[in-house]
Amino acid sequence: MKQVLNIYKKAGETPLETISRFRADNQEYQKEKITYAGRLDPLAEGVLILLVGDAVYEKEKYLKTDKEYEAEILFGFETDTYDILGLPKKNRKIKNFKKEELAKSLKIFTGASKMPFPPYSSYKIKGKPLFKWAREGRIKEVEIPEKEREIYEIKIIRLRKIDGKNLLAQISKKIQKVKGDFRQRQILGQWSKILEKEFCSEFQTVKLVIKCSGGTYVRSIAHILGGKIKTGATLLSLKRTRAGDFEAKNL
Numbered sequence: 001m002k003q004v005l006n007i008y009k010k011a012g013e014t015p016l017e018t019i020s021r022f023r024a025d026n027q028e029y030q031k032e033k034i035t036y037a038g039r040l041d042p043l044a045e046g047v048l049i050l051l052v053g054d055a056v057y058e059k060e061k062y063l064k065t066d067k068e069y070e071a072e073i074l075f076g077f078e079t080d081t082y083d084i085l086g087l088p089k090k091n092r093k094i095k096n097f098k099k100e101e102l103a104k105s106l107k108i109f110t111g112a113s114k115m116p117f118p119p120y121s122s123y124k125i126k127g128k129p130l131f132k133w134a135r136e137g138r139i140k141e142v143e144i145p146e147k148e149r150e151i152y153e154i155k156i157i158r159l160r161k162i163d164g165k166n167l168l169a170q171i172s173k174k175i176q177k178v179k180g181d182f183r184q185r186q187i188l189g190q191w192s193k194i195l196e197k198e199f200c201s202e203f204q205t206v207k208l209v210i211k212c213s214g215g216t217y218v219r220s221i222a223h224i225l226g227g228k229i230k231t232g233a234t235l236l237s238l239k240r241t242r243a244g245d246f247e248a249k250n251l
Contacts, residue, residue: 001032001053004062006246009040009048011237012177018048037062038214038243039122042178043085046240046248064214065244066152072207073222074167074236075229077194080134081120082219083235084171085182087190094203095231099156102206105229106154109221114146118219150213151221157207164198171195174237205236 009018015036023029035056037049046069049062076094079086117123120131125142133139162170168191175188210218219235226233241248 002055003050003052004055004058005050005052006251007048007050008248008251009045009240010177011043011045011174012179014042014180015039015048017179019050022050035059038065038067038240040240041083041085041219041238042180042182043083043174044238044240046238047243047246047251048240049243049246062244066242067212067214067216067240068242069210069212069218070157070207070239070241071210071218071222072205072236072238073225073233075204075206075226075231075233077234078223078226078232079234082118082217082223083238084191085175085178085184085187086120086234087183087187088194088234090232091194091198094201095229096161096204097159097206097229099159102159102229103156105225106156106208108228109151109154109224112148112150115149115217115220115224116144116146118217118223119144121217147215149216151216152211152213153209154211155209157209159204159206161202161204164195164201164203167203168192168195168199170236209241 007018007022009015019034019036029052032052033056035051037051037059040046040048051059051062076091078089080089117130119134119139122129122131130144133142171191172188175184178184218238222233222235
């Protein structure tokens with residue numbers, strides 16, 4: 001058998017959990033080799049390309065396909081993972097942005113450039129994923145490489161405000177979907193500690209459409225943007241709407 005399948009990864013699943021769910025729903029694939037091309041983090045959802053049978057040997061080809069995402073970035077926070085499934089480090093001064101102001105800041109990402117891998121990622125150094133170096137508190141012992149990537153277009157869809165109470169409820173709901181050991185209890189405890197004091201405060205988010213080359217970390221875009229505009233920022237949600245010729249609307 002040789003197949004390339006377009007599967008919808010649910011928020012909260014790892015790609016391996018998506019494969020397990022697919023096998024459970026499709027008994028004819030129980031004994032087939034299956035891998036995925038293009039990882040999505042646990043909180044992300046959307047298009048996941050599954051390679052079945054002899055198609056697993058073409059993984060590199062599908063990893064290189066262009067991608068399209070819908071991403072929502074939350075301002076006022078930084079986390080060690082660059083998304084909300086991470087320990088919030090700092091609550092910086094809240095600032096209300098205008099669309100034109102953010103559009104100007106986002107221009108730095110357009111085009112080809114190099115971007116370092118996030119400290120919490122699966123890229124391996126000395127045989128060990130970066131996230132394990134980070135968890136052990138040893139990330140400074142290794143040099144994080146940079147990866148070539150290209151952003152073709154970043155478009156602002158909307159700005160919105162959310163109060164601390166509803167933000168905590170949204171973050172809690174998302175984190176509780178994740179299984180396995182991702183420090184959920186510690187992370188949610190830290191978010192609660194910060195936001196329970198900020199129930200009446202308003203925080204701003206921006207929703208973007210990002211068209212980019214394969215291998216682009218949208219989490220890193222959020223983190224770098226937060227540093228540039230001096231408020232801190234982290235990824236609140238992510239949906240992959242297209243990978244190569246495969247689109248979420250066809251699922």
